[in-house]
Ligand SMILES: Nc1ncnc2c1ncn2[C@@H]1O[C@H](COP(=O)(O)OP(=O)(O)O)[C@@H](O)[C@H]1O
């Protein structure tokens with residue numbers, strides 16, 4: 390019984406563990422969000438300087454690089470192996486631009502910075518480029534939501550499983566329950582041992598789950614260690630924290646309590662109907 | 665102490681099990697509820713011990729109208745009675761000691777007290793040497809005495825027994841009756857149902873049921 394609960398708990402717990410490790414990994418990846426600030430064509434040098442100093446003052450800005458339109462134009466020309474005359478373009482079509490590296494990946498913060506810069510005079514367009522890390526984040530978020538749904542479903546499964554086990558136990562003790570009622574036991578006295586059993590199942594299940602997870606992580610890490618040279622770096626899974634285990638234990642004990650209380654009071658109701 | 669006024673009890677509208685029952689039981693009395701099978705003895709016993717509620721009428725127990733009691737109060741009321749059921753309701757997966765200890769665990773007696781009181785109760789019914797024995801191995805008379813030990817272990821002031829000698833040989837039946845008489849002698853109110861009133865050495869009051877009604881036999885006078 391406790392093993393069943395432990396394995397059931399283990400499914401979403403493993404999922405959360407992977408997601409948690411993945412998000413930790415993704416935040417460790419050396420990747421910075423970038424903002425490209427394209428300025429108006431007819432901007433004055435004073436304005437450029439003002440915008441530059443404004444950007445520099447922001448504590449979100451890690452690195453600031455100014456690219457004058459001339460230089461950008463030259464770059465483009467060498468890249469495309471053409472010159473202005475060949476292309477028949479007499480005028481430089483490119484604007485001056487600032488390339489800003491940010492020290493935050495927080496979408497909300499970046500959005501508000503984007504708006505602030507956009508509002509500066511002489512700024513034509515601001516483009517945020519935080520690329521794949523953002524996508525990874527949103528995928529992880531989606532997985533988290535899916536896991537939450539899965540966990541909720543499994544919680545219901547646990548309630549049913551524990552409830553059913555407790556119900557069967559009340560059947561085994563039916564004579565005793567009936568007699569206890571007749572000689573003056575209160576309902577809560579009769580339900581108490583069953584509720585304790587339910588809570589114990591929850592606690593035991595979460596302990597089994599902790600053991601299983603630890604073994605899974607240990608096995609994974611050993612295998613990952615062997616393949617370190619292939620993977621080009623070690624991938625280490627970290628176990629859930631003590632607090633997370635405590636939370637899990639508390640949740641499964643609450644599930645046990647709820648399920649057994651429900652089962653015991655239902656059985657009691659049935660027995661009461663007999664006299 | 666217990667007063668029934670115009671009690672009716674039916675389990676279905678068509679079938680009145682008890683009709684217009686009125687009587688009074690005083691503290692320390694010995695009461696026999698008699699009548700043939702199906703007359704309503706068990707039903708009356710259940711009403712007295714608050715295991716059933718009357719369909720109509722009033723039951724006063726120790727100046728309390730039982731219809732005023734909530735379901736939450738019922739268990740505490742039941743603890744005042746020592747019950748011996750017609751089918752004894754012994755737990756066959758527990759030994760004698762554990763069977764007798766059950767009422768004490770219900771009202772939170774400490775384990776030292778439990779040991780002492782269970783042994784005292786077993787001693788009173790002559791089963792002290794059987795405390796570790798499973799009740800299935802006991803004879804009919806011994807099982808009945810075990811049920812009595814369980815009923816008296818919490819020292820109730822009222823002892824209620826439903827046909828305690830119903831299927832016992834005369835010799836065993838007399839033993840059992842003598843145990844009840846001895847409790848009545850020390851001030852316990854004893855209410856016993858049986859087919860017919862026995863040759864009792866003690867004064868008793870008889871409630872004779874005929875098809876759910878009290879017969880005119882000696883009621884409610886002491887005989
Ligand atoms: N729980 C019950 N439901 C329906 N009928 C009952 C119930 N208990 C007793 N009766 C009926 O009440 C009548 C009296 O039963 P009972 O009080 O057990 O009689 P006694 O103990 O004198 O043999 C019987 O006809 C029986 O069928």
Ligand SMILES: [Mg+2]
Pocket residue numbers: 705706707750826827
């Ligand atoms: Mg009967």
